[in-house]
Amino acid sequence: MDILVIGGGGREHAIVWALKKSPKAGKIYCAPGNAGIGQLAECVPIPVSEFDALTELAEAKKVGLVVVGPDDPLADGIVDAFEAKGIPVFGPRKNAAEIEGSKIFMKDLLHKYHIPTATYRKFYTYEEAHAYLKEQPIPVVIKADGLAAGKGVTVAYSMEEADKALSDIMVAKVFGEAGAQVVIEEFLAGQEMSILSFVDGETVRPMAAAQDHKPIFDGDKGPNTGGMGTYSPLPHIANSIIEEAIETIIKPTAKAMVAEGRPFRGVLFAGLMISPDGKPKTIEFNARFGDPETQVVLPRLQSDLLDIFLAAVNGTLDQVEIEWKDEAAVCVVLASGGYPASYAKGIPIHGLDQADEAIVFHAGTGINEQGEWVTNGGRVLGVVGLGRDIAEARDKAYEQAERITFEGKHNRTDIAAKAL
Structure with missing residues (x-):
């Protein structure tokens, strides 16, 4: 089966990488993709916002499945556009993607269905x-x-x-x-946790839990970014707390969306806070794979990702059992100097071929006229180390990350330190 993946970041590289391992996967296309994704798939330079061109591409290539990565096209109704053409697509429709597209919608939904979250007020x-x-x-x-x-x-x-x-x-x-419009809400103290789930209506299949690091500097200092690194599993958070989050937050939210006439199909990403008394509360929901959480979750997936996608699309996710590997994964993001503010592009990257003991997912890279790898974004690369435990995976990720250099390279040095 030929597949089209929509997007061009580290998340999409991880999705393409995982799909490539499926014996059922034929040719994979990615629009627009990036230079790293181009090593695994045929990249087609169509922006994620051009729905007509993307649906025409899917029809012309006769793909059997479309997978949507980024949030903006989901919020704008890209899944509805593919469904209107009869093309199988993995992702939530526009009315379900609003759980990420509007914080006010999300907070009001949780309030209505008594799902744990911070107190809030909305303002116009x-x-x-x-x-x-x-x-x-x-x-x-x-x-x-x-x-x-x-x-x-x-x-x-x-x-x-x-x-x-x-x-x-x-x-x-x-x-x-x-x-x-804005939401002003109470500050929740505690440990953050991300749980991504494959969802089809009321059927919820949780993935391995992960923890992201949003602020740009060590010690969670500085402005927020798209994510500077992540790790999975979370040995310092009890399984009972993870189970409580699934039973009191994620499953009730999936049921609430069905009750509201907005059944969710795709990846529902719960950003959670574990309070000092061990109770999980909802910080946010996203309507797609997280970035960079995907880069540590999918390498731990034992099952065939394509089978899971197809089951969700065909309404048979309740018949699928998903298996996970015991090994740990740690992702260290290498960012351009100046990110998340302004930064230069086109800076040569050295040492990619030396980081051969890690999985390196490309988020913002290109290839210049001289055939060199160059930077082409704020977050440039995600270096993923795998190991028997977090300590081993973390050591490997940092050791391999040091082999990659480019002018202005910045990364946090404390990814996964909380787990140790």
């Missing part, structure tokens, strides 16, 4: 939001309602920081229309 004008903010304790969390490339959330540790975040979102409109 800066004046009302600002007046409410002045009355809140610090720290406080401010979120742009819409999609903002993973950067629309600020945890403010001072009122000055909170004021600036709110003004940037609603007055300066640094995230455009994504910040036309």
